[in-house]
Amino acid sequence: MTIFHEIRQLAQSTDNDYLTRARQQGHPTVGIFCSYVPEEMIHAAGAVPYRMRAVASEGTSLGDTYFSSANCSFVRRVLDKGLRGDFDFLDGIVFMNGCDHNRRLFDNWSYAGPDTGFNYMLFVPHGRSEACLAQYGHELAKLGRFLEGRFGTELTADRLRRSVALYNRKRALLQEIADSRRAAVLPISGTEFLSLMLAVTAVPVEDAIALLEQVLAELRAGRVHTEKAVLRLFVTGSCLEELSHMELVESAGAVVVADAICLGARYFERPVAVGGDPMTALAERYLRNLSCPRMMDDTAGRIDHVRERVSSFGADAVILEKLEFCSMMSGESYIASHELRKVDIPSITLTRELYGGGVGQLRTRIQAFYEKVINRS
Amino acid sequence: MELKPYEIIESVIAGARLGTKVLDSPHLAWLGVKAAAPLLFHREHRLNRAGRFGFQKIGSSRWSPGELAAYKHDCIATLAFFQRVLDARDGREPLVWLGWPLPIEVASGFDDVAAFVPEAFMAIANMVGTDGHVACLEAVEREGISDDICAMDRISLGAYLLEQIPTPAAIVSVAHPCDASRTTSQLMEYISGAPAYTIDTAYTKEDADVALYSKNLFEAIAFLEDTLGRKYNWDKFRRMVAVLNEQNRYLNEITHMNQSIPSAGLSLGLQTAWGSKITGAGNPELVKSAKAMYNVGRFRLRYPQLRRKVEKFRIIVADMPIVFSEMSMWIEKTFGGVVVGDYIGDAIFPEIDCTSLETMMMGVARDRLYMGMVKQAHGAARETVDDLERQIEQFSADCVIQNGHQGCKHNRALQRIVKDVCRRHDIPILIMEADIFDKRVMSEAEIKRELTNFFVANGFAS
Ligand code: SF4
Ligand code: SF4
Numbered sequence: 001m002t003i004f005h006e007i008r009q010l011a012q013s014t015d016n017d018y019l020t021r022a023r024q025q026g027h028p029t030v031g032i033f034c035s036y037v038p039e040e041m042i043h044a045a046g047a048v049p050y051r052m053r054a055v056a057s058e059g060t061s062l063g064d065t066y067f068s069s070a071n072c073s074f075v076r077r078v079l080d081k082g083l084r085g086d087f088d089f090l091d092g093i094v095f096m097n098g099c100d101h102n103r104r105l106f107d108n109w110s111y112a113g114p115d116t117g118f119n120y121m122l123f124v125p126h127g128r129s130e131a132c133l134a135q136y137g138h139e140l141a142k143l144g145r146f147l148e149g150r151f152g153t154e155l156t157a158d159r160l161r162r163s164v165a166l167y168n169r170k171r172a173l174l175q176e177i178a179d180s181r182r183a184a185v186l187p188i189s190g191t192e193f194l195s196l197m198l199a200v201t202a203v204p205v206e207d208a209i210a211l212l213e214q215v216l217a218e219l220r221a222g223r224v225h226t227e228k229a230v231l232r233l234f235v236t237g238s239c240l241e242e243l244s245h246m247e248l249v250e251s252a253g254a255v256v257v258a259d260a261i262c263l264g265a266r267y268f269e270r271p272v273a274v275g276g277d278p279m280t281a282l283a284e285r286y287l288r289n290l291s292c293p294r295m296m297d298d299t300a301g302r303i304d305h306v307r308e309r310v311s312s313f314g315a316d317a318v319i320l321e322k323l324e325f326c327s328m329m330s331g332e333s334y335i336a337s338h339e340l341r342k343v344d345i346p347s348i349t350l351t352r353e354l355y356g357g358g359v360g361q362l363r364t365r366i367q368a369f370y371e372k373v374i375n376r377s
Numbered sequence: 378m379e380l381k382p383y384e385i386i387e388s389v390i391a392g393a394r395l396g397t398k399v400l401d402s403p404h405l406a407w408l409g410v411k412a413a414a415p416l417l418f419h420r421e422h423r424l425n426r427a428g429r430f431g432f433q434k435i436g437s438s439r440w441s442p443g444e445l446a447a448y449k450h451d452c453i454a455t456l457a458f459f460q461r462v463l464d465a466r467d468g469r470e471p472l473v474w475l476g477w478p479l480p481i482e483v484a485s486g487f488d489d490v491a492a493f494v495p496e497a498f499m500a501i502a503n504m505v506g507t508d509g510h511v512a513c514l515e516a517v518e519r520e521g522i523s524d525d526i527c528a529m530d531r532i533s534l535g536a537y538l539l540e541q542i543p544t545p546a547a548i549v550s551v552a553h554p555c556d557a558s559r560t561t562s563q564l565m566e567y568i569s570g571a572p573a574y575t576i577d578t579a580y581t582k583e584d585a586d587v588a589l590y591s592k593n594l595f596e597a598i599a600f601l602e603d604t605l606g607r608k609y610n611w612d613k614f615r616r617m618v619a620v621l622n623e624q625n626r627y628l629n630e631i632t633h634m635n636q637s638i639p640s641a642g643l644s645l646g647l648q649t650a651w652g653s654k655i656t657g658a659g660n661p662e663l664v665k666s667a668k669a670m671y672n673v674g675r676f677r678l679r680y681p682q683l684r685r686k687v688e689k690f691r692i693i694v695a696d697m698p699i700v701f702s703e704m705s706m707w708i709e710k711t712f713g714g715v716v717v718g719d720y721i722g723d724a725i726f727p728e729i730d731c732t733s734l735e736t737m738m739m740g741v742a743r744d745r746l747y748m749g750m751v752k753q754a755h756g757a758a759r760e761t762v763d764d765l766e767r768q769i770e771q772f773s774a775d776c777v778i779q780n781g782h783q784g785c786k787h788n789r790a791l792q793r794i795v796k797d798v799c800r801r802h803d804i805p806i807l808i809m810e811a812d813i814f815d816k817r818v819m820s821e822a823e824i825k826r827e828l829t830n831f832f833v834a835n836g837f838a839s
Binding site: 065066067068070071072075097099100101103104105106107108111112121123125126127131132134135138294296297299322324325326327328330331332333334335351 | 520521522523525526527550552553555556557559560561562563564566567575577580581585589592593596756757758759781783786787789790791792793794
């Protein structure tokens, strides 16, 4: 099996052998929901952080008994999986108030009680100001005390520093792979990169590093995925994990060359600073990293980032991804599309249900958009 | 419907002026309203379109002269609030927008600044007829903004796009308690281009969280001082807090009166008080309104036999009430069901400690966390669910209605938990799929049909 096959398999399954092995060695698995939950803290407490996902989801029928039809399909699917027992291997979950739907996922999960250990809610402020940073630091300290009590360990500065070093290494490897997509000849597609992200956020960091080193070795050996993309795309938006959707976006010769999604650049950009107090450094990095559309005071920063990446990765157009009922992305996509139009960058907002239908309609919209972009150049 | 610039605010000012005059003689006004009821009450048509909404909001002819007298003071406060917006439009003073969950005192404590809450448009857009809110919503739809954002927020955005609100000199916006408020704040800032300071209302009511919220409010005032080049009047703030405490004492009493059996039947009055507090907290007229309402309640509790005739069963609306029309008075008149509590008509506020500016700001911050809609939307579900559980018990509810407001994703996500609460208390619940601000989602007639079926099916009506 090639490394890319293994990655694809990991990306498509909920649990995996790496996690089983870690559990056998006494490292419990802790689910996390968002790029604002510092994985280093969970790792330093002796557990393995695991990014929650809806892959291999069978539907929403169980989730729909708790959520309504006006709630996002990501949370409905994840809860559905939880109620079917797909996450029974977890020893706890750190939820986060990413949005109203996610916030209520914590409530419904706690109420419905899938057998997944503890449920912890981390409240993350919606801004990056000094006041917000202080509040976030206070919330992280609370989380730290909770993890210490739960796992009977102490989150010492040394332990945290060791975890930071490992996660920084993982970030650096991901960054190098992502940067390889700046070239005209693309060594890896957007779908493959998303698989890689799904895989390395589902295994212990030590194994993730080993997997990434193998991938990088292949790339360095001259792997070619696309000689010349018909269109180079930049993708941003809210929750996006479906490989099938990425494949649809990458149809007709288009390739995603960069992104600003949570299973992408938002995860690995910017290392955690080393040398000082690790908790302060973690708070600073996680709150002030490349921001998510939920953050209020950085809309302009996010759009600048898109503009800069479009130019430095030679992208021809931007895809704004939105799940139905994600108000967060409703505001963001309106502003982004207006701002991008001002600098002559074509963009399209794709609204979908996670693993949902309507593929035919989406395909038609995507193709019409691509034709428009190709014809203008 | 075509709207002329500022048409909505001008209609509200005209209505409030008329109300202030007419309600000088509440008994005469009461007779007039009774006489106009057949024309205005039953259904909306071409002739009554403009007046029916206002008529519904003053009790659809079911209010007593005492309640009408209380309402006069809300009219005076409303008039003052909107007049200053027009003054700001004419350049007499700068205008500051505040997100609805925030204490308006942050801006109204300046002597020479007009404080405005754009979300007020959800309640006033229909003063030009119930297509007023539709006109605002359609303006947002034409702009290409998605309709999954709460209609209340889209109405205020639309009002701005349709030149019903002047551009602000500064914005103090919110990122919590709901995604809709957060996203609308982001859009308002972008579209207006005004400098903004954003606040997360607290996630819990714990002291540490409230202290941080209060610190943010101080920072917001400093931001306004810097941006507007004006000084905040802390004496005025102190006076406003004293007024707020007094108003709250009456509101707390009224809420308790609604809990008694039969109830004082003042939940519509509390809804009015909720709106008036968002736009006018600290205005002494609101104390007069609350006191007059309180006196109505005392009278009703002294003569319970009068209420017993009206009150056949008791309802909790586990949601915001329908805004584009008025259902509680219709239910009362048609079925003898009394809405004893809803998300905004349960006004229990802690006393504010006036020892220092810090304790006062903490108190004001906490006050708004107890205000309907913020109370249920912020933080974790227990804020909503425990409250519903308490309401069902304290108000001795016979059934629960949830309008299913489309905007409140956090509330829609709790439907199973809420159903189970009702099951535990052995009372029926109706969950609709209405949008409380947008009549196009479920019309008044459709809502009435669902309510009727529910009451009949559960033996409350035949
Ligand atoms: S897609 Fe949007 S609404 Fe859904 S969970 Fe993610 S942020 Fe929340
Ligand atoms: S009705 Fe609900 S969604 Fe709309 S502003 Fe109020 S709390 Fe937010």
